[in-house]
Amino acid sequence: MTIQPGTLSLIDVSVEIAGHRLVDAISFDVGPGEMVGLLGPNGAGKSTLLRTIYKVVKPAMGTVLVNGNDVQHQTSAWVAQNVAAVLQDMPADFPLTVRDVVTMGRSAHKALLEPDTAHDRCLIDAALKLQRLEALQDRPFRTLSGGERQRALLARALVQQPSILVLDEPTNHLDIRYQLSLLKFVRELGITVVAALHDLNLAAMFCDRLCLMQGGRMAALGRPDEVLTSERINKVYCVEMVVQRHPSTGKVFLLPA
Amino acid sequence: MSEAHITDKQGDLQERDALLATLRAAPPPKVAPDIGLPEPGPTAVGRGRYAAVLAAMFGLIGVAVLAGMMVGSVTIPAGTALSILIHWISGGLLLEPDWREAHEIIIVQTRIPRVILAAVVGASLGVAGMVIQAIVRNPLAGPSILGVSSGAATGAVIVMRFGLLFLGAFTLHIAAFVGGLIALTIVFWIARTGGNMTPTRLVLAGIAISAVLSALTSLLVLTSPDPQLAARVLFWTLGGFGSAQWSLLPIPVAALVIGLGTMLVQARRLNLLMAGDESAVALGLDVERFRRAMFVLTAGLTGITVAVSGVIGFVGLIMPHIVRLMVGADHRKALPAVALLGASFTIAADLVARSIIAPLELPVGIVTALVGGPFFIWLLRRDARSLGVTR
Known part of the structure; x- marks a missing residue:
């Protein structure tokens, strides 16, 4: 048996914090192995919606199903065995080594007092190697560059052996080369991915489908060429953009008009 | 740098x-033998190094214990001290007494309980400090920031001020513990108001309660008719192991065993x-409940140590830093090490405190602060240098 790509269903998910409705009745399904991008201006509710998937935020209404199970009825450990998240929190206050940080990813699979087994070490080594971090594994995490940190957090997510990967602005602070390599890597991982992204062109390039959000509501859902039209971008972001097709890949891309 | 993914x-x-x-593979059946999988290099090296550090710490504690038995108003030679210790541990079966009975009484009745108390208090403060730093995700925190120490001091001062003895010989200790518990409850209640108990709110609540309680303590002392009270309170709050006796030991020892x-x-x-609250949840931890439980555990442990020995500063703040430098931040390795190092440090500090102005004794808190403060400053500067200007 191997780890299979998972399914995710958001059914009428609404989130309220301190009386403000940050996410309003969002529904969509993500199929096995699919990569869905969440787009929208700052404050559109992308991160808040993602938080309901890895169970940091409880929806005021609606249901989040991970592999058919309501996450609110599951333990945090169960959720972490199925969903891994790469977030912006950086474990930089303590002298943790890169390997320590990656090892944290195994936690949800371990019983109390259970030591790291050969299997755990094997997974950790594989994840470090995949992210080209073998040589840095004993370095303090806080001495890494932005790109290296992001790779370490991705390695930590990989050893969770998730069937769904959640990424919140994964390309922030990365140069264009790391942005491309990270998204390409995630795309080819073969598991289900939901990512909040700011760069419309990267989203169009890598995602199967896009969910465009505005003020907590869903403004559009569909293939990149369906969602990214100049009228809709104008409506949501209040900017004029020209939509074109890439001459070699055939994917849509946008330029300021 | 590496050609990440782009190749x-x-x-x-x-x-x-x-x-x-490999990553997608499900775990092997539990019975599968691990033979054939080579130990990864860095881990094996790390393990050897860790064993060496622990061995060194055991050596250190051994030296500290021996010195603790030798030094005092009467100096007892190392050989005699060791013989008496072996004789005592074996229940009188091993070694024929060839020493003066007075020496045996001093060692067994006074010095051994004192060394044990110092060790238990040092170990408790070390582990409590390390866990508190993780709970509030701030390496500059220590056991005293929870307000427990101030509460304990207030409880003790009330007993001294009004000459209460209603609970017998240990009234002072019990009052200190109850004071700590009350302060802890208030801090807990403030930090939880409005839902989540965040690290910042916990620290701020602790600081506020400590300030109020210190003021209350000062008020009690200043309005007292007893001119000696101020000195006694000062002496008590700066900590010491002068009250060590066998009957005092069971509770702090049990607290350390349960806590650690x-x-x-x-x-x-x-x-x-240490990963951050949101990441910790995403990694499978119920952060809110876990933080609450660990808060109560460390505060209880701190309260008991303060009750038996007064407020001994800097042990819980500094020992975790030194240990992380030596064995890293992984609690599975760092907690046993910090218990050992904290114990050796307080035994040594107590030795200095009772021998430097003998036959008088200094409060041990003065020694730990005088040694610990400058060391901490050095550590901060060193840390800042090694990290450059990035933080």
């Missing part, structure tokens, strides 16, 4: 697929707290 060479692609297959035991069982989860 299309055939060999690299094959290697990548093999690594991905629980922390070791939860060590992997304590590590997750």
